Amino acid sequence: MRIVCQKCAAAYAIDDRLITAKGVRAQCPRCRNLQLVRRDPSAVPSQDAPAAPSRPAAAAPSSPPPADDLFGDFGAPAPTPAQAPAAPPRLAKAAAPEADLFGDFGAMPEPSPSSAPPVDPFADLGGPAPAPAAGADPLLDFLGPAPTSPPAPVARISSEPGAVPVSVAPPRAAAPPPAAAAPAPKPATMGCRTCNKPLVDPFDQALGICDACRQREPAGGAPKSAAPAPVAATGSMDFLPPLTAPEEGGVDASLGQSMRDDVSTMRGPPSPAAPELGAEPRSGKRAAARPPSNLRSGSAQKQGSSSGGGRWGLVGGLVLVLGGAGVGGYFYLQHQEEARQAAATPVVAPIPDVIQAVLPRWKLKYLELEGTSAQRLEDGRRQLAREERSAYTEAEESFQQALLLDPRSDDAIAGYVQALALGRGAGLDDEAFKEARELVEAAQSRAGRVPLLLLAEANLLLTRSRQSAPREQARVLAEESLAHAKATDAQKAEAHLVMGRVYLSSSGGLADQQFGMAQKLAPDLRRIQYYRALAHESAGEYKLALETLRKRLTADPRDWDSLAATSRIYQEVGEPQEARKLYEARVKADPGELRALLPLAVLRYQAEGNAAAGVRELRALLKTRERHDHRDVAQVLVHLAAAERAAGNSDAGVKAAEEALGLLKELPEAHLQVFLVALEQRDAARARKHLDGIKGRLEDRALEAVLEGRLLLLEKKPLEALERFQTATSLDARRLDAQLLAGVAEAAAKRSTEAFRVLKQALAADPLRLEPRPVSTRFWMRPAETVKGVEGTILALAQNPDDPAPSLYEGVLRFHQGDLDAADRHLRDVLESDANNADALAYRSLIATRKGNSTEARALSTRAVSAGRQHPVAHLAHGWALADGRQVEPAKRALRDALGLSPTLWSARVRLAELESTQRRAEARKELVSVVGLDPEYLPAKRMLYQLDR
Template sequence: MRIVCQKCAAAYAIDDRLISPKGVRAQCPRCRHLQLVKREAVGPPPEPVAPAAPAPRAAPQSAPRAASPSHPTAGSSALAADLFNDLTAPETASLPPDPLFDGIMSPPPVAEPPQGSGDPLLDFLGPPPEAPPPPVAEAPRRVTNPSMAAAAGPAPQSFRPPPPAPAPAPAPVQAPASCRECGNPLPDPFDQAIGTCEDCRNKQAAPPQEPPPEAAAAPERSSSAVNFDLPPLESIDMSGVASEAPALTLEPRSGVRSSPPRSATSGVSGPQSAQPLKMRTAGSGAGGILKAVLVVVLLLAVGGGAGYYFLVMKPEAETIAQPALPPAPAPIPPAIKAVLPRWELKHLDLAGSSVERLEEGAKLLAKDQRSAYAEAEESFQQALLIEPRSDAAIAGYVQAVALGRGTTVDKATFDEALSLVEASEERAGRTPALLLAHANLLLCRPNDAPLVEQARALAEEALGKGIDQEKAEAHLVLGRAYVKTSGGLANQHFDDALALNPTLQRVEYHRALANEAAGSYSLAIAALKSRLEKDPEHWDSLSTMARIYLEVGEVEQARKLFEARVKAQPQNVRLLLALAVMRYQVDGNAPVAVRDLRALLRNRQKYSDRDIAEILVHLSAAERMAGNMDAGVKAAEEAVGLVKDLAAGHLQLLLAALARGDAAKAAANLPAIQGKIEDPSLEKLLEGRVRLAEKKPAEAQALFQEAVKLDSRRHDALLLSAIAAAQAGHRDDAFRTFFQVLQSDPERLNPRPVTTLYFVRPGETLAGMNGSVEVLSTSREDVSGPLYEGLLLFHLGDRAGAERELKAVLELDPSNAGAAAYMALLSLQRGDAAKARTFATRAVAAGRQMPIAHLANGLALVASKQVEPAKRSLRDALNLAPALLSAEVKLAELEVASNKEAAQARLLKVLGLDSSYLSAKRLLFITDQRG
């Protein structure tokens, strides 16, 4: 026969021989729905006996019917475990057994009281629609999905309603039901259960497909078999049936718990395949209590499952699906925050991304040009403004400052860059890029031994971390750190740098500096020429070669070098400015320099504001040197108006104010130069001069002493300290400091670059101080006043005034060795060797323990062509004062003809103590050229 699932409308075929007289309970393999299946021709079955403890059943328009009690055997329990292996039945001994199941698998009961309709299918489905339902105290909800009820588990005892009194059995059905579509009677029990006749169902359904031929012959099975192989029947119309037919309920088995559920399609190749489908059979019927229990269990299962999903599974899924949030970014260090507002004022129109600015800065650094380094500074500043947490921007900015400004970097910029790189190292770690930038910055102070040693340590640390390019930079830094102490080690590191990165252009430039420090001027110049052949516009190489020529006295070579480049670049303002600067700073020809500088200003529209400001600063210095004080002040004020933070312009204004005695104006320009000019010792000296002009001699004396500590070569600072002590009434301190100046090297000039933007005329730091020492004399016979006044005038360059004061001393004290020695030096400056010899002999006779006396005597003997006596006298001076460098230079000059190696060793010793000793450089250059 043919059956249709009441729930999913799937159609199946079953052999009539497998159906018992009372029918069988079949389970749909697709949706796992249970329903009763009877033969087509069924006689009136016996009425079931009312159960001892009936359970209420809730069904639409029908009263619940009581099920017959039975006592299942052990065999029936085992079979139930197999039949209901995918259902979960609650464990309870009070629930009624299944009479249909017992009728199939167990012997019939001893007695069955007649009750019910007598039709098992109708008993399962409930009473006919016209039967009025009895009152129910608490009707539980219908469980329409046995699998959900089974999954929910047993209901708690607190939710089980008490069983109501058994309802009276309705009268038996006397006439067949009618079809609800056409009204025809339904004699077939299957049609009665569905509610429509087969014709009505066929009208509404699509034409069914013929079953496959292999499904027609199903193997015979015993009536007691559990599973039946049923060929599917497709396209069976079940419309209207599912809503009318009651759902099949679970039949509990006392003392038996079903096994875990299995897939309904187990053993089937597909839901509609030609393979036989298995349909399980079981007994029918269930009590009202079971329904109530299953409703409660279903509610608990749905609620618990939803709660478990939303409270446990969903949060866990979200936790797994969503990646872990990154940690909050670290706060920006204060050192970086401090520079951002000031840099924002410089770069009001920021465009692009931080990465673009970083790439632009890296390209500018690779050019190795002074102007490119300045542009790189701005690019890295912009990158840091866009992304304040960019450590690459800080590393690039510090590198650009270090390589672009070099030793000329002012203190404020140096300290700012140092704080930035240290803060970045603390935040991002000691990366090779930060370590190398830090090391290059420290090398901007090559005369500070602790900073050079720290730079060496940083480079060695970076050498063990970076890639080849970074290792090459580390070797370059190490070579620079050894430039002054070991030329061999420096060149070895330079070779290693080129081996790792042959394109590192800066190696040749620093190799030239190492050769210069070693006294190999020919090798230094050759290295610079090699660098210029690769890049003729490399300003550092060009300016360094010109500086070497100027320091060794080859002024014309330097001039030709610039003039040759001007022919190739006639509009290059830097080259034209360099030639004009040489006019007044090297040649001493201020009027010609003024003319050339004013000619440059005629084309000022072609230059930037900073270039114009530098031209105006040099014009101010040249005008003042030429005696045009007002024109010099005007040019400096115009320069400061163009570039407000231009320290060189404020320096010229400060010097002009001091020369005029205007302490207020001098003090107003003082903050603008502090920490911003090349020479920190000069800064302290000028601050002392301002305090001295403000009538604060005690403060000035302390500042002058600090200047001497910073640079012991500053004789002008010693003289000013003695003058400040004298004005403060500290007579003993003044005499002690003046005597220290008297024993120092008179031939040693105050340190000053051959050309510089921060130009101070020789003796200008002492200008206006003449006549301030005479207050030390207590009487006409006291020679201390005129002696030290003559010493001051000697260093001021006032030869006539110095001779006048020193002669007055010798008239009062003919045995004054100091006065006689300086009179000998003044005679040598005039070219009077004989007079110089007389004063020198007098000085040695009066002061055999005075180094200055032996020095003057040796120099006078050299002028008289007495070489050996001159050597002896110079050695005596060195024995008394090893720091008397002018004696070393003169001895090297006397020995160069007979012992070149010894002479070069002496000169290198002098330059090691004072790299600005120009006479030693000149002599060393000459010996090196001789080969």
């Protein structure tokens, strides 16, 4: 029956007798496609297939083969039935019809004892049968021509359902079958499509091409110009069932069914006939005693012989060699296929652990995430381009969503880190900073050190710009980005911007030069103007800085970052009313704009010192809270808490702060307000609860260490508190409060000697500057709040009532707390025991100056200088008192003496520059610029510079 493949349209033939009533599954020899083939009811039985010959009762003996022919005895006739033992009844029942190829395998005899004469175990497989004519069985043509002497056995399969193969013995050489037994060849009905040769063979007729032309063409009959046929999978090779040895007594009953399935499915292309092997000499008695046998692979036939066991061992060894070669070839082909697939398939790197760690936490924020990663990336880039602090927060969320949608997106990581750095700035907590840096480093390990990732990391490092090591690392990354071959102009501009920000703390000129280069490369980058203004500010050019910001605001009045910077500069130079005018103008343009209304209320209680007015304005803003989102409402509540505390209403402040935490539970400024109230009320448990909310998030690590030390003092852990205060001093040497608190911690640990040593060092610090304080901040604290609540601890060190040291340091502590009366009282006690104590006299002179009693201040400072020529604070107090009395030249000399003993007394340098500004303006300005460069938050120097520029 001719079959046409449903997949590749190749034609092939199947013997009609192989098709059962239910049909068979045939496999295309070209594309390996399996399809169900059913019997054609209208077709008549094929007349060119030979009928199954009847099995003769016995076979005539024949002469043995030559001794030098290795397989010559394979065609020897089987022994007579008298020589073969009777088959067991069980196996005899399994005999199949005569047309079944392997049906009589079950009748194989049991092995005889070694003493019995040699018998042929396959003697009952049948007598001679006529050999089929060429093309009589098209399914077996692929085996090639049968050997000439002796002929190989032929196999036939019954057409009855469920039949098993039956072996049909070939005719003996001595008695060839009559010519009439062979069916006549089918007349040619068509010619070869290549050479027009008449086709007689049914298989050639089904394919439309003769065997000679088929051998010249590629497999499958495709023309040579066609694409090569696909390579079959490794697992599609034909499976050869194991051959059982004659000693096993027979073949497994499932063998016939297995081989019948293999034939019906036509697995694999036809194999060429195996070449004949040359003769091989035999040796040994066992080989001569074994019955001869005949094996022909490909048709899975077996026929016994009268040869001995040695010959079977030789055949078994050959089978093992061939089987081993086949298995080795199978695994070799499988290895080659796996190697080819591995080379064709790119290796996908696993997602780094740090990315896998953040994804579950971010998924909780965006439970209903829609869209694609590319869409979220575009949203984030558009929000970054707005260059606004609120837009940075939105961009941060967009890039988080983009990474959730595609964890392999390095652009999402770069955008997230950039938005995090620009949006949070110095307020980025340590945990988020560490996580962001690990993310960007993981992205660099995948994508390489590309400018996009390098610049994101550089901006992240600049959130720690007060530390020299991160600044230097940011500069190196920016230079690497500039040198990168694939850096775009926008990326180069960003690199120059990073380098300019690095130079802001050291050289305003170099910073402005970098910003100029950035502006040439990216004129539309709005942040450049903002940072150029900061460069002018760091150089002491406040007038130029304000002009730059005004130009930016003229181009974009809603640039809130530039507006906030302008307002801050006005407040720092002592012009808060100018800052108020800026926001009032914005309120007129946008009456309901919270970003203009809130700063006006903050100005009331932070810059102008009017806490009550600030509380009223903030509560008025809360009346329209439904117009604003929860973030803005939380900010209003935090400032209300700070204003209530400034007005002395601590409980109301806590209530407002806790309400803000109800809206945003991780709001550090709200945690700070509750923490400070807890310290004030000596509630250590409550303070500890809110400490975690401010650690790493106050934009001032030294201040965080001071606050943690204060809590440890409250918890009666003075030595641990001492470590925190020492850390704060190492981070920021300007923090006199940390030095005083370190002495208090030593006193609380009852270590008087160490306490007095630490407190004596604090006496050499600038007495007019306790701590750096920003003029406008989210983290507002009352003046000297860090040192309040620790009074009395130093007095406990007194050995006797006349000991002056505890009273001296207690008086200094009270002076910095702002309690001038208590401080003066303790200092008087010191002078009663030691009338010439220079430090006590100097501090009493400063107290008199603050109270406006210049005469007493000059008298006390004169005594202080006389008693302590080497005490810088004594000379400072004297110069300050003389300057208030308008004794300019003596005041200059006293201030120079103080600076000679302690060059870090900024108050002495600023007051001296102020006195010299009338005659030596250039020198005075240079001195003030130097102070601002060393301490950008020393406000008296900024105010003097602003006055000089006006």
